[in-house]
Amino acid sequence: NAGVTQTPKFQVLKTGQSMTLQCAQDMNHEYMSWYRQDPGMGLRLIHYSVGAGITDQGEVPNGYNVSRSTTEDFPLRLLSAAPSQTSVYFCASMGGPISYGYTFGSGTRLTVV
Amino acid sequence: DQQVKQNSPSLSVQEGRISILNCDYTNSMFDYFLWYKKYPAEGPTFLISISSIKDKNEDGRFTVFLNKSAKHLSLHIVPSQPGDSAVYFCAASVDDYKLSFGAGTTVTVRA
Numbered sequence A: 001n002a003g004v005t006q007t008p009k010f011q012v013l014k015t016g017q018s019m020t021l022q023c024a025q026d027m028n029h030e031y032m033s034w035y036r037q038d039p040g041m042g043l044r045l046i047h048y049s050v051g052a053g054i055t056d057q058g059e060v061p062n063g064y065n066v067s068r069s070t071t072e073d074f075p076l077r078l079l080s081a082a083p084s085q086t087s088v089y090f091c092a093s094m095g096g097p098i099s100y101g102y103t104f105g106s107g108t109r110l111t112v113v
Numbered sequence B: 001d002q003q004v005k006q007n008s009p010s011l012s013v014q015e016g017r018i019s020i021l022n023c024d025y026t027n028s029m030f031d032y033f034l035w036y037k038k039y040p041a042e043g044p045t046f047l048i049s050i051s052s053i054k055d056k057n058e059d060g061r062f063t064v065f066l067n068k069s070a071k072h073l074s075l076h077i078v079p080s081q082p083g084d085s086a087v088y089f090c091a092a093s094v095d096d097y098k099l100s101f102g103a104g105t106t107v108t109v110r111a
Helices: none
Strands: A005-006 A010-013 A020-023 A031-038 A041-050 A056-058 A064-066 A076-078 A087-094 A108-112 B010-014 B019-025 B031-037 B045-051 B056-059 B060-065 B072-078 B086-093 B098-101 B105-109
Touching: A005 A087, A010 A020, A020 A031, A020 A087, A031 B098, A041 A064, A041 B086, A041 B098, B010 B019, B019 B031, B019 B086, B019 B105, B045 B056, B045 B060, B045 B072, B072 B086
Parallel strands: A010 A108, B010 B105
Antiparallel strands: A005 A020, A020 A076, A031 A041, A031 A087, A041 A056, A064 A076, A087 A108, B019 B072, B031 B045, B031 B086, B056 B060, B060 B072, B086 B098, B086 B105
């Protein structure tokens, strides 16, 4: 089925380790975003992209890197994991306009110990 | 500082009655507002949106009302059904591709 695919679904990291959360969409959407969801805080924007080769920072970018070499893929890299990065991460894509909203993946639950 | 606020963390409603979810915002430049629904262990799913130039948008059992002067919007679900039990997020956009979300309201529909 068409949509946004996130891998892995669950991950446990040790403090200081690095890893990449994968996100792929097959809808040829231009816009892609990464959010983190924490209790009582809703979803907060980490990084976003308005097209291949173009990325920018969102509300909480520190400790994360992104790249967008193709329209389909938008990986999120944790450079040196910290316990504060324990969260549920969602990737989303949108073909526009905003009135139709973003399509979200099912999320990656990350625990940093 | 959160620009989109959902001040009610939870709402309990009887099946068949109306659910009213509220959302307040502080940024007068927001030009689109959206509601998302989220089940546990799933990603949010888009429900309904409204442009800042309108005051009401309807889609089946879901109606969103916007009061720009009060910087307030609400989502009405009529009639509420057991499948509506979920977390509902209000979101707003100022530039047509970045969304700011509220903290969410958990709705429980009682039989």
